[in-house]
Amino acid sequence: MSIWDIAWKDLKTFLRGKTRVIFSILMPIIMMLMLGFIFPKTGGSYSGNIGIYSQDLIFNAKVEKLLPATATNKMIFYNSKQDLIDALASGKIMVGAVIPKDFSLSIALNRPVTMDVIPSPANPQAGIMMGQMLVGMFGQEGASNVKQNVQSNLINADGTPFNYYDFTVPGLMAMIAIMSVMTGLASAITRERELGTLDGVMVTPISRGSIVIGKVLAQTIRGFVTAMIILAISWLFFGVHFTGISLLWTIFLLLLGTFSFIGVGVMITAAMKEQETAMITMTTITFPMMFFSGVFFPIQQMPQMMQYIAYIFPLTYAADALRNVITLNVGWNFIWLDVVILAGFAVVTSLVATFTFQKLTQD
Amino acid sequence: MDKKKAIVVKNLKKYFKSVKAVDDISFDVNYGELFALLGQNGAGKSTTIRILTNLAVPTSGYIEVAGYNVLKDPTNVRKNIGLVAEKIILYDNLTAMENIEFFGRLYGMKDTVIEENAQKFLKLFDIWDFKDMLISKMSTGMKQKINLARALVPDPQIIFLDEPTLGLDPVSTKHIRDFIVGLRGEGRTIVYTTHVLHDIELMNVDKVAIMRKGKIVSIGSLSDIKKHFKKAEIVEIETDRMLSPNEVKGKILDQDDGYMKIEVEDLNQFMKDISKLNVQIRSFKSLEPSLEDIYVEISEGNDVEEQSKMVNVKE
Structure with missing residues (x-):
């Protein structure tokens, strides 16, 4: 009987917190609906443009004639590998193929030949599939057995072998940094409130804005270290x-990504009276964000409606910019929009948090 | 703005939906006064303190602290106040000195001044040797002393002490009580809330306000409040022989040998009656009701309106 008493007491105290109960119910609903809707129901087809940088003049003449552009898979030729990479970074093409000088000759002589295939960092699955499709198409142009002699070499823009981790790691970095900051905020504000130390700080002459900025700074540093x-x-x-440059960009984007979410975190934790409620609310927001923001699953493969939702979350932009910087080693020209949006999130939410902090924390 | 007044509260109300936590109270506190705010749990004392310290927003009313309007000029109010709340305002994972330094800096104090003031208070509390100890390792009594030091280091004019002796042993309680009396001696204004009525009587407070259900039901000096609530005289008399109930014409509360404690309705009449008796009076004392008697009488009242309209006992 005493076991049930303990269980009942725990449940009863839990049920007394309205916000806590609401978010505990919302959490599984959001999660299941989200997981049910973000993944495509059918295998579907991968659509997107194919970028070609060919060093083989014969190939150029043949392929341009034989493979005219279609509505869904247009083939775009680039004059240099960098142009190809830039196109991948800007999202113009889903996959890039680098055709070596001796490509046509090797096919004609029935010699094995390899072309480099660079999948889009935003949607590597689609890139890989389309790369395989290219191998099939180009191979059919030779003798009956040449198909087997054309091989693809999946690489990153810098020539290193591609693996799926390259797609996930930039998003993971941003996500873990943001998650650790959110947890830290719940402790920094709601816990201080529970303990009474927040009252001690609020009763001093320091402005509410300075309190918020101080908290944000501490959590940004914490997120950055993570x-x-x-x-x-x-x-x-x-x-x-x-590279040196990509490392600097990565550091900058991680800081900005973390900072962009803190204003929302401050508002949530300042409005919650109990740490547990703050944590549940944070999880209800951050967990779906992890799936929506294309950290594990490319946004481009989600149904259109889910893609719109994905663009609500700052993590989407942080992950996108980080992927471009880390995987493609590109800079400002290809990430400026992400940076502007992240900075917008950061400024607007931090300002709102600063102005509402007083109201949210006062009785 | 009254320059003599450290605190001015006019028609202050704080409602939480239908709950009237503070229900139209008015009072003022002069600079250098020790003002005690009494009342049961939920009477509205802490809410009043939170509003005065800018931690809560009133539903309506005018509040002035240190000459500044709390709602219009909160920063200047906060520059002049210190708070010791029910919960100890210290970070467990910081040392005593780190806590004091942190809060001192929030007041814009220089580190040298913080250190100087901290030394003064920690030595006064006899805990200077523990300045580098983590708060988590300290006893409740030590924590509360550091907490007081933390509030006093910025040298505030007005100090709000909300139940500062809660959970302390009698020795620590006495130490802190004596210290608070000393602070008043330095010219600081102190607003003090407590359940320990004995403390209030020992501290010789300047003014007492008793709250019940969000209202101030009595306010004034301790002696005036006692006079006001004195419904019957209680006398202690020692005589050379036992007196009978018929002779004393009052309610005998206690008796032993020649000693009697009697409740009489009219002290003058009692004196006249007793002088006519053939009895030798060895000692005579007229007793005042204790603050506890008054507090219990007010707190147990069925309704504030019936119990008493606000009793403003002026000196």
Whole structure:
């Protein structure tokens, strides 16, 4: 009987917190609906443009004639590998293929030949599938057995072998940094409120805005350190490569990504009287964000409606920019929109948080 | 703005939906006064303190602290106040000195001044040797002393002490009580709430307000409140022989040998009656009701309106 008493007491105290109960019910509903809707119901077809950088003039003449553009898969030729990479970064093409000089000659002589295929970092699954389709198409142009001699070499823009981790690691970095900050905020504000130390701070002459900025700064530094650990592990153990510039961009984007979400976090935790309620509310928001923002599953493969929802979350932009920087090693020209949107999120939510903090924390 | 008044509260109301936590109260506190706010749990004391310290927004009313309107000029109010709340305002994972430094800096104080003031208060409390100890390792009594030091280091003019002796042992309680009396001696204004009525009597407070159900049901100096609530005289008399109930014409509360404690309706009449008796009076004392008697009488009243309209006992 005493076991039930303990269980009943725990349940009763839990049920007394209205917000806590509401978010506990919402959490599984949102999760299941979201998971049910974001993944496509059928295998479907991969649509997107194919980028070609060919060093083989014969190939150019033949392929342009034989493979005219279609509505869904247009083939675009580029003059350099960098142009091809830029097109991948800007989302103009889903996959890039680099055709070597001796491609046509090798096919004609029935010699094995390899073309490099660079999948889009935003949607590598589609890129890989379309790369295989290319191998099939080009192989059929030779003798009956040449199909087997054309092979694809899946690579990143810097020539290193591609793996799926390259797609997930940038999003993961941003996500873990943001999650750790959100947890930290629940502790920094709601816990302080429970303990009474927040009253001690609020009764001093320091402005409410300074309190918010101080809290945001501490959590941003915390999130940044977490992100640096992720970055180091991905570099040491999983072969994720950084150049000097891409490393600087990565650090900047991680800071900005973390900062962009803190205003929302401050508002949530300031409005909650109990730490547990703040944590449940945070989880209800951050967990779906993880799936919607294309960290594990490409946004481009989600149904259109779900794609619109994905663009509500700042993590979507942080993950996109980080992927371009880490995987394609491109800079400002290809991530400026993400940066502007993230900065917009950061400024607007932080300002709103600063102005509402007083109201949210006062009785 | 009254320059003599440290605190001015006019028609203050704070409603939480249908609950009237503070229901139209008015009072003022002069600079240098020790003002005690009494009342049962839920009477509205802490809510009043939270409004005065800018931690809660009133539903309506005018509040002035240190000469500044709390709603219009909260920063200047906060520059002049210190708070010791029911919950200890210290970070467990910081040392005593780190806590004091942190809060001192929020007042814009220089580190050297913080250190100087901290030394003064921690030595006064006899805990200077523990300045580098983590708060989590300290006893409740030690924590409360550090907490007081934390509130006093910025040298506030007005100090709000909300149940500062809650959970402390009698020795620590006495130490803190004596210290608070000393603070008043330095010219600081102190607003003090407590359940320990004995403390109030010992501290010789300047003014007492008793709250019930969000209202102030009595306010004034302790002696005036006692006089006001004195419904019957209680006398202690020692005589050379036992007196009978017929002789004393009052309610005998206690008696032993020649000693009697009697409740009489009219003290003058009692004196006249007793002087006519053939009895030698060895000692005579007229007793005042204790604050506890008054507090219980007010707190147990069925309805504030019936019990008493606000009793403003002026000196």
